[in-house]
Amino acid sequence: MKPRSLLAAIATGFLLMHPVANPAFAATTKAAVAKASQSKATAGKTTRKASVKVKRKAKVASKRSARAATKAAAIGMAGAPLALDANGLPELGSSAFYIVNQATGDVLLERNSAAVLPIASITKLMTAMVVLDAEQSLTEELVISADDIDTLKGTGSRLSLGTRLSREEMLQLALMSSENRAASALARHYPGGEQAFIEAMNVKARLLGLWNTRFFDSTGLNPGNVSSPRDLAKMVSASASYPLIRAFSTTAERHVDVRGRMLRFGNTNSLVKSPEWEISVSKTGYISEAGRCLVMQAWLQQQPVVMVLMDSNGRYTRTADAKRVRQWLEQSAAQRLAVAPKRAEG
Numbered sequence: 001m002k003p004r005s006l007l008a009a010i011a012t013g014f015l016l017m018h019p020v021a022n023p024a025f026a027a028t029t030k031a032a033v034a035k036a037s038q039s040k041a042t043a044g045k046t047t048r049k050a051s052v053k054v055k056r057k058a059k060v061a062s063k064r065s066a067r068a069a070t071k072a073a074a075i076g077m078a079g080a081p082l083a084l085d086a087n088g089l090p091e092l093g094s095s096a097f098y099i100v101n102q103a104t105g106d107v108l109l110e111r112n113s114a115a116v117l118p119i120a121s122i123t124k125l126m127t128a129m130v131v132l133d134a135e136q137s138l139t140e141e142l143v144i145s146a147d148d149i150d151t152l153k154g155t156g157s158r159l160s161l162g163t164r165l166s167r168e169e170m171l172q173l174a175l176m177s178s179e180n181r182a183a184s185a186l187a188r189h190y191p192g193g194e195q196a197f198i199e200a201m202n203v204k205a206r207l208l209g210l211w212n213t214r215f216f217d218s219t220g221l222n223p224g225n226v227s228s229p230r231d232l233a234k235m236v237s238a239s240a241s242y243p244l245i246r247a248f249s250t251t252a253e254r255h256v257d258v259r260g261r262m263l264r265f266g267n268t269n270s271l272v273k274s275p276e277w278e279i280s281v282s283k284t285g286y287i288s289e290a291g292r293c294l295v296m297q298a299w300l301q302q303q304p305v306v307m308v309l310m311d312s313n314g315r316y317t318r319t320a321d322a323k324r325v326r327q328w329l330e331q332s333a334a335q336r337l338a339v340a341p342k343r344a345e346g
Contacts, residue, residue, distance in 0.1 A: 082327050090328040093317035094309040095291070098229035099325055102237055102297065102304040109325065113229040116212045117310055120285030121178045122232060122293055123220030125239045125249075128175055130200045131167070131186050132242055138168040140189075148184040153221050153287060157181045158265075163258050172248040173256065177265040178284060180219040187218035194218070205231075208238050223289035229308040232295055236306050240281045240297045249282045269294065271319060277326075280304070284318070294318035300329055 083091045089109060096112035107113075144163040150156075159165075159173070159181045170186050173179035190197035201215040213227040213235070227235070239245045252273045253266045268284040271277050278299040285293040291311035298305055307325060312318040 082324060082331065084328075088332065090324045092309070092321045092324060093312055093314060094321050095311040096229050097310065097321070098233050098306075098308045100233050100306050102240075102306050108305070108329065110229070114212070116226050116228050118223040118287065118290035119220060119225055119227045119232065119310070120287045120290040120293055121180075121220040122227070122235075122283050122285040122295055123215060123218065123225045124174050124178065124183050125235055125245065125281075125283050125295070126201050126204060126215060127183050127186060127218045128171060128245050128248070129239055129242060130197060130204055131171055131190070132244060133200075133204070134190060136167060136189075136191075138166060138171070140167050141165070142167055142170050142185045142189050144181050144185055145188075147188060148181040150180055150219070150221055155180055155221065158258065158263055160259060165256065165258075168244075169256055171244070172251065172254060173265055175245065175249040175283065176251050176254065176267050178268050179265070180221060183219045184217075205235075208234055210234055220285055220290075221287060223287060229310055232308045232310075233306045236281055236283075236295050236297050236308065240304075246280050250279050269296070269319075271296070271322060292318045294322060296322065298322075298326075300326060305329070 085091055092109075092111070094111075096115050096117060097109060098107070098113040099109040100107050141164050144159045144161055144165075146161060148157075148159075149161075157180060159179060163181075165173075165182070167186065167189070170179075170182040174183040174186060184194075187194045187197040190200070197218060198215055201218070205213040205215065210227065210231040213231045214224065216222040216224040239249075250272045251267060253264055255262050255264050257263075267273070267282070269279075269282045272279050272282055279296055280299065281295075281297040283295050291313060292315065293311070294307070294309045296307045298307065307322055309318045309321050312321065314320075
């Protein structure tokens with residue numbers, strides 16, 4: 001081999017063995033390495049996203065499982081034995097309650113029945129009675145204004161500013177769905193305005209003998225609205241004499257045209273949808289100061305039983321307590337209800 005050819009061969013071998021000395025080869029190799037690195041980074045990013053997504057799903061599933069467990073624990077599994085105290089009375093989660101046979105006046109259960117407590121949206125039963133007592137037109141159109149916005153608790157509403165509904169629709173949404181803006185609008189459109197309405201609420205309370213009851217607004221958002229379980233039982237009994245309160249407070253749902261959109265409003269008491277219950281009057285309530293409250297007039301063994309359950313901590317406790325009371329009455333206290341005259345037909 002000629003010396004020049006030999007040198008060329010040696011140089012080529014050197015470049016192949018040492019790519020840094022070969023610019024073209026080095027550039028190609030660098031690009032390949034960068035591409036591989038980018039692919040690895042992308043794969044890592046995708047893996048991290050997938051991992052975060054899986055963790056989020058697991059967290060959501062865990063929360064749902066916890067809520068389901070809480071609900072099951074509060075309501076109790078079907079067929080579970082009823083927990084009774086040393087006196088054979090059902091153990092309830094509400095801190096104050098009063099259960100009475102409306103037909104006979106017999107007190108079936110009570111705890112802290114004279115305690116004066118905030119009543120939250122139970123207020124709306126009195127609101128409804130005052131509205132109906134005034135005999136204003138139920139077809140008159142009322143308008144939601146800035147005065148109806150909750151500046152005390154900051155609660156929201158699907159009744160946007162400018163919403164126009166009849167007084168009848170406002171009344172039903174206040175009773176069925178506990179719509180605060182609807183209750184506020186009803187008070188504002190009362191003869192003399194809101195202050196006259198609140199005064200009428202307190203006058204009505206005195207006429208009904210509700211001596212532990214006081215109102216400061218028509219919604220129940222004001223914690224100054226207070227009453228006792230005994231007083232509330234009288235208020236429920238009085239409200240049961242109003243056909244519209246009975247109908248509106250126990251309606252399961254209603255679709256309402258709100259500024260061109262049909263919106264579904266449901267009842268805040270899930271028991272009204274149960275075929276196992278015959279409920280004539282219903283109202284729920286909640287603010288932090290009052291806890292969760294529930295009042296009902298329900299027919300048990302053909303007798304009207306008024307249930308007042310106040311200051312329940314858990315979300316489902318008030319409903320669970322109502323079920324426990326019913327179970328206890330059906331199992332061990334049926335004789336207390338049987339002594340009352342049978343319910344008149346028709």
